[in-house]
Amino acid sequence: DAGVIQSPRHEVTEMGQEVTLRCKPISGHNSLFWYRQTMMRGLELLIYFNNNVPIDDSGMPEDRFSAKMPNASFSTLKIQPSEPRDSAVYFCASSLEGRGGDKREQFFGPGTRLTVL
């Protein structure tokens, strides 16, 4: 398995621009997570999907952030408009829950390093 795939790996944009981050979870996993990592706040959960449905979006900072999961193999995190304080590394993770496997072990992608100028 290729693991969790994220694109792009690096994104540099200017303030006010729309940014879209993409994630392909591990095939067969039914849960997907978006995290943001910064020096000041560490690793923060932004949103959690289970079976493509958003279950907990309490970590989404504000209305400028939105996430979708149109099918089991793809998710996007969009920031519109972007601001310099959004600069961070964004991780996507997936896991398998509720099927008798090692649930709650999350597999992380390599991350997208976002810089907003």
Add this chain to the structure above:
Amino acid sequence: AQSVTQPDIHITVSEGASLELRCNYSYGATPYLFWYVQSPGQGLQLLLKYFSGDTLVQGIKGFEAEFKRSQSSFNLRKPSVHWSDAAEYFCAVGASGGYQKVTFGIGTKLQVIP
């Protein structure tokens, strides 16, 4: 709500020395506990996990951790550190019921000196 405390932000050890990274958690029931490692520019990789059973858990790369309920701790240990162990280590706690929200600690950055 669950929480995790990693009291040491930065630790420096000599190569070949033993290592212990501290982790304390707060959760009302039996938690799921994890240690992840992150190398520079990489995502997080699972080192080991505790769900139930034997409280001493063996992981990859020669790491182990011990769950101590009375101390609400899950410290990570390695008897002899290698230069390649230099990375950032994250302790995490997950709820044993409901959906699988996992809360991560702030991380401990490990530096290994020759």
